[in-house]
Amino acid sequence: MVEIVKFSGPAVGLWLCGPLMSLIDTAVVGQGSSIELAALGPGTVFIDNTSYVFMFLSIATSNLVATSLARRDKEEVQHQISILLFIGLVCGVSMLIFMRLFGPWALTVFTGARNADIIAAANTYVQIRGLAWPAILVGWVAQSASLGMKDSWGPLKALAAASVINGIGDIVLCRFFQYGIAGAAWATMVSQVVAGYMMIKALNDKGYNGFSMSIPSPNELVQILVLAAPVFVTMMSKVLFYSLLVYFAASMSTQTVAAHQVMIQLYCMCAVWGEPLSQTAQSFMPELIYGANRSLLKARMLFKSLVIIGALSGFILGSIGTSIPWLFPKLFSHDPLVIKEMHKALIPYFLALSVTPSTHSLEGTLLAGRDLKFISSSMSTIFCLGSLLLLVFSSRGYGLPGCWFALVAFQWSRFSIALRRLTSPNGLLHSEDLTGYQLEKQKAA
Template sequence: MLLGFKVMKWGLLICFLFEWAGPATVLCDYMSYVFMFLSIATSNMVATYLARGDKNQVQHQISILLFVGMTCGLLMLVFTRFFGSWALTAFSGPKNAQILPAANTYVQIRGLAWPAVLVGWVAQSASLGMKDSWGPLKALAVSSVVNGVGDVVLCSFLGYGIAGAAWATMVSQVIAGYMMIEALNKKGYNAFAISVPTLDEILTIIGLAAPVFVTMISKVAFYSLMIYFATSMGTHSVAAHQVMLQIMGMCTVMGEPLSQTAQSFMPELIYGVNRSLKKARRLLKSLVTIGSTMGLLLGTIGTFAPWLFPNIFTRDQKVIQEMYKVLLPFFMAIAVTPSIHCLEGTLLAGRDLRFLSFSMTGCFSLGTVALMLFSSRGYGLPGCWYALVGFQWARFFLSLRRLLSLDGVLFSEDLSRYEMEKLKVN
């Protein structure tokens, strides 16, 4: 399953990061999610032009998006180098000053891979937009093995601790980025051809990427707020929260291929040369069925792991007790996540971006109010997780209602939302 090999990375890093690098993982992993707009824009544009049979535009889109990815990666490298420590200090608060040196070490090392990560995402998304998952799969498999072996050697045998975990992850990301580019080259496209976009092209990309960016930043901001409130509750709460959040990450990453499947196959059915909304609805029904089954399975496994085998993650009984308090909302949040991937992936494929950005912003606003309310009333860590449950299920119902509406992308015959300004080829 595509992206499933990321599970190894999450699992091996839990023991190193759950207590000492909570803020660091926010800056590294969650900040990377902000740039998912780049990945989504790439797969969307590539799938769109392939559906229209325009391979020259596919190459051009890849070239300009590689430039955008490289530029964003260099900017993030500079930000991490000069502002990483400041961001960690502002986020973690005075109660956790003891974790800042280790967390900053992790962030500085991981930050070296930013250009490779974002360029690799563009190349990977271009391949997925072409309905090819084997190239990205092999790249992720190799990088996961490198990451796992590096963690064991650098942390367990050489004693580099959190710095070793960061170096292992950074090197694996660089390797993955290079392999993604090579996989794209083997399909007959030049992934080393980077073109500076014109102003019109930048505006076109912004028109597609901006709503996606708003969607991703809302999601990242909500998870960051969860960690912020958990951090303010003390060391045991933030440690338990980080363990449960990492387990959730291992579970929810398994549902990401459903979103990518929708983004790869739906454009052809919704607005391609041989469009068929009936087949698109049938595909969505199959994806949601798979997602619901997967959600229940992953939720069950993910809940039983910390319930029956908590010592795998920590031997601190106070941390374990905090983990037990959130098992029910933990299950409820995971169970619906794969289905959300299906629905939001279909909305992305159908270019219903304005609705997606507005709905995500609304969910974030209501979720933030719930977090503040639960925190002020002393509900502790369970309050944070029940706010997450509301956030997830609100996303599910809003997306489902939109897709089932008569003016939604799966029923409406209006193609105006799919019209794109033809980009100039240099």
């Protein structure tokens, strides 16, 4: 328990910084204009949720680095970092170009042509923040490499500095210079570039070259793809479901869209407190499952500790997270209609948030054990069923509460299926035969 807290405590800050930046944008912009607040909904979804598509880079880096360190192969660690940094840079430049060429079209499709004011403001936000894509993805690789080395303090310092820059920038540009949503975007973009540089510097301080990049060979690329493809499917299922929530909310009134923007940003900020449990599993489990001194008994002990901490965290986060929009809604909007819509979703908001940390700990264990086929297939199935439920609730006029109850079903299904898999007698934490979970086995298949 103590070892988990020492690692995951600082790691909380890493996952808080991203949603915190968007939440700061939401709070500052919301004080000036309900239209720009509504525009942050599709704007932040297009930037933040799209970035989660590339979470496979983060997970692949952490997994490969932790596994190589378990084999005590420092040269292999450096080589893997170099090729993943190159892939991150290529993906970042590609996303920057995509945003410039197709950003307005995608926002129009997502939001609806009738919301011209919202689309214009959202596109301004997206185009400015999109300039940081290369720095974001390269920084993610460097951050995940440090986490794979069981260091969470170095990346935390980088993101703490970025959050301060973002907060000050928002206040100066939005409140004093009245730049509105554009000012919020510039502040966030600059802070993310600074964070990316500091992540690389933190990696250099540990004796690795964070500026070294190598083009992967075909075999190396295949190996990364074998690990990344199921992770990509898993992350895409999450991203698409959260995007559908905003899509169905966007079909309602402007006040409903604004209320959902506040609620989803608060939810994301609270939910990321469970991400360090997933990262803890990905950093510590490979050594216990695949390392030179493997011990499934210790792996099960770690798993139990993660679940217990997740359950306690879920209850605390659910209680605190729900009290903010309930008791202090005017922190985000003074519009009584927006506040009324926020209060309608409080119960499903609590139910969805309370199970999230435990779900992260379970899925992090599955990723650490490379039970990739199961987690990708189960997540895609849950996504399809959850989307169908969301469609039914929306078509029957259940409004914003219907969207959030669909999220409740989505989250609890993920938790239940992952828990059953890991507690099975034939699961990776109980079976001595792990050939079915080996990366080489999957590659051969």
